[in-house]
Amino acid sequence: KNQVEQSPQSLIILEGKNCTLQCNYTVSPFSNLRWYKQDTGRGPVSLTIMTFSENTKSNGRYTATLDADTKQSSLHITASQLSDSASYICVVADRGSTLGRLYFGRGTQLTVWP
Amino acid sequence: NAGVTQTPKFQVLKTGQSMTLQCAQDMNHEYMSWYRQDPGMGLRLIHYSVGAGITDQGEVPNGYNVSRSTTEDFPLRLLSAAPSQTSVYFCASSYGRTTRMNTEAFFGQGTRLTVV
Numbered sequence: 558k559n560q561v562e563q564s565p566q567s568l569i570i571l572e573g574k575n576c577t578l579q580c581n582y583t584v585s586p587f588s589n590l591r592w593y594k595q596d597t598g599r600g601p602v603s604l605t606i607m608t609f610s611e612n613t614k615s616n617g618r619y620t621a622t623l624d625a626d627t628k629q630s631s632l633h634i635t636a637s638q639l640s641d642s643a644s645y646i647c648v649v650a651d652r653g654s655t656l657g658r659l660y661f662g663r664g665t666q667l668t669v670w671p
Numbered sequence: 672n673a674g675v676t677q678t679p680k681f682q683v684l685k686t687g688q689s690m691t692l693q694c695a696q697d698m699n700h701e702y703m704s705w706y707r708q709d710p711g712m713g714l715r716l717i718h719y720s721v722g723a724g725i726t727d728q729g730e731v732p733n734g735y736n737v738s739r740s741t742t743e744d745f746p747l748r749l750l751s752a753a754p755s756q757t758s759v760y761f762c763a764s765s766y767g768r769t770t771r772m773n774t775e776a777f778f779g780q781g782t783r784l785t786v787v
Contacts, residue, residue, distance in 0.1 A: 561713065588769075591776075600675070600761050600778030601714075646713070650769045657768035658729075659776065661706075661713030 559584040561662035563647050569668045574637055578665045580630040580647030588652035592621050592632045595644045595664065604632070604645075637669045673697050677762050677779035684752040684786045692747040692782050694762030700777075702765045703745040707731065707758040708781075714761060720745055752786045759783050 716729030
């Protein structure tokens with residue numbers, strides 16, 4: 558069964574600190590992995606997209622890693638800001654469907670305190 | 672540039688009522704999808720369309736109907752609302768299949784639906 562699991566479910570950190578969010582997936586055949594940020598009451602917004610050939614991808618203070626062999630990804634946030642408070646969702650696209658079906662994790666709820 | 676626009680933002684329905692959630696995009700995207708987001712669960716695909724006149728079912732299609740008469744619009748119809756359909760609904764669009772690396776999926780701001 559195609560699944561995307563994220564950990565931790567929630568995380569609280571102090572402003573200026575770093576954190577790392579985890580994602581494990583079983584989606585097959587694998588196409589690409591995406592990280593989205595979802596602010597409260599808003600739709601998800603894309604942070605990074607990676608294929609199996611990419612190990613690391615950065616977008617400002619966000620750095621995603623991918624290990625396609627172990628089917629694991631992480632999102633590292635550096636020097637956190639209050640505006641980083643949001644849900645971070647790991648999404649995996651499969652290669653076998655007409656749509657390029659996206660499988661969503663449940664998200665990690667990050668809260669940054671001043 | 673409006674992107675993906677959903678209306679309404681909030682809606683309360685009584686059990687058995689019908690309604691249409693509207694979704695419009697101005698990016699000339701061929702692919703459009705509807706998802707629902709429930710507490711403690713990832714987004715789940717309801718229906719999708721790969722072009723005008725072409726629709727297909729996703730993971731949780733029961734109780735919902737869609738049509739795609741134009742490239743811009745992809746409305747979602749609830750035929751007879753049930754409390755189990757209380758959820759936040761998101762419409763998404765992309766230029767092509769999301770198996771392509773440079774294909775971003777853009778999401779609307781969501782419609783929060785409560786069925787009582």
